[in-house]
Amino acid sequence: MPFIATAAWSIPRTVARRFPEAGTGLERYAAVFDGVEVNSTFYRHHQVKTFERWAASVPEHFRFAVKIPREITHTERLRGIDGLFDAFLNEIRSLKDKLGPLLCQLPPSLEFDATMADEAFAAMRYNHAGMIVVEPRHNSWASEPAESLLQRHAIERVLADPAPVWPETSFDKPPKYVRLHGSPKIYYSSYSKAGIERFGKRLADDSWCIFDNTASGAAIENALTMRDQLI
Numbered sequence: 001m002p003f004i005a006t007a008a009w010s011i012p013r014t015v016a017r018r019f020p021e022a023g024t025g026l027e028r029y030a031a032v033f034d035g036v037e038v039n040s041t042f043y044r045h046h047q048v049k050t051f052e053r054w055a056a057s058v059p060e061h062f063r064f065a066v067k068i069p070r071e072i073t074h075t076e077r078l079r080g081i082d083g084l085f086d087a088f089l090n091e092i093r094s095l096k097d098k099l100g101p102l103l104c105q106l107p108p109s110l111e112f113d114a115t116m117a118d119e120a121f122a123a124m125r126y127n128h129a130g131m132i133v134v135e136p137r138h139n140s141w142a143s144e145p146a147e148s149l150l151q152r153h154a155i156e157r158v159l160a161d162p163a164p165v166w167p168e169t170s171f172d173k174p175p176k177y178v179r180l181h182g183s184p185k186i187y188y189s190s191y192s193k194a195g196i197e198r199f200g201k202r203l204a205d206d207s208w209c210i211f212d213n214t215a216s217g218a219a220i221e222n223a224l225t226m227r228d229q230l231i
Contacts (some may be wrong), residue, residue: 001034001205001230001231002141002174002200002203002204002205002206002208002209002230003034003035003063003065003100003207003208003209004033004034004035004209004223004226004227004230005033005034005036005037005065005208005209005210005211005223006033006036006037006121006210006211006212006214006219006223007036007039007210007211007212007214007219007221008025008036008037008038008039008214009025009029009030009036009038010021010025010214010217010220011025011029011089011220012217012220012221014221015221015224016218018032018224019031019032021144023180024057026054026057026058026133027057027058030057030058030059030062031222032066032156032227033223033227034060034061034062034063035063035065035100035208036064036065037064037065037066037067037103037210038064038065038066038067039067040067040068041066041068041069041072041088041091041092041122042067042068042069042082042105043069043070045069045089045091046091047089048091048093049094050096051064051093051095052092052094053126054095054148055084055094055095055096055098058098058167060098062098062148063098063099063100064095064098064099064100065100065101065102065103065177065208065210066092066100066101066102066103066219067102067103067105067131067171067173068085068088068096068102068104068105069084069088070202071084072084072085072088073102073104073105073106073107073110074106074107077107077110077116077226078106078110078116078117078119078120079116079119079120081120081123081124082126083129085124085128086127087199089127089128092159094226099130100130100131100208101130101132101133101146101156101176101208102124102128102131102132102133102175103135103177104124104132104133104135104136104138104155105135105137105224106135106137106138106141107132107137107138108137108138108164109138110136110137110138111138111140111186112136112138112140112145112146114145114146117146117149118149118153119151121150121153121155122153123135124153125153125154125181131156131176132153132154132155132156133155133156133157133158133176133177134150134155134156134157135158135160135179136164136165137164137166138164138165139165141165141166142165142166142170143183144217147200156175156176156177157171157175158175158177158178158179159171159175159177159178159179159202160178160179160180160181161179161180161181161183162181162186168202171202174202174203174204174205174207175202176204176206176208176209177200177205177207177210178203178205178207178208178209178210179210179212180210180211180212180213180222181212181213182213182215182216182218187211187213187214187215187216188211188215188218188223188231189210189213189216189218190213190216190222191211191213191218191222193225193229195230196222196225196226196229197226199226200230201228203230209223210224212222213226
């Protein structure tokens with residue numbers, strides 16, 4: 001079964017009946033879903049004990065996909081990130097076996113630069129052997145040199161919708177990580193049952209599919225629909 005999840009774990013009233021009444025928001029969410037994407041790490045640092053508390057409140061099979069801080073991706077723009085990345089790994093260390101993929105979302109202005117990308121991903125791989133996925137926003141990443149470099153460092157491409165770089169048709173194998181932001185209105189639009197089914201059919205057992213259309217509350221509704229379709 002793929003990891004069907006949302007960005008964060010807010011449960012809207014419209015689907016509250018599908019979750020237990022008791023427990024924290026995360027505990028209620030984790031009673032239904034097997035994973036979640038933590039976006040707050042992109043904006044701010046968390047204490048180690050916060051991740052320890054999260055890990056302790058979910059089942060053993062649950063996994064956290066964690067977004068790499070914008071200090072690394074947007075401020076430093078992937079240059080000279082060794083220390084920052086090591087500090088990030090130290091912050092999330094208490095997730096232990098419950099750590100899932102690391103999401104590297106890049107700014108729209110960040111063009112592909114082979115030297116920069118090679119050094120950045122080598123720094124990430126030096127201390128982290130787990131799954132790392134990248135979601136660039138500049139179309140220069142849609143090139144053979146970029147994709148070859150990602151393969152060399154075992155960095156997975158994100159299938160995003162809308163797709164600023166890699167269209168859905170460019171994935172000839174099941175994608176490891178899918179991010180559905182909402183279309184046509186990003187972060188708001190809900191997906192139809194047919195659209196959810198289309199993306200669901202692309203997933204492998206070890207794939208992740210994240211619904212990021214959270215602004216309207218559609219994310220969990222859509223995720224529940226996909227989960228029901230795949231069970």
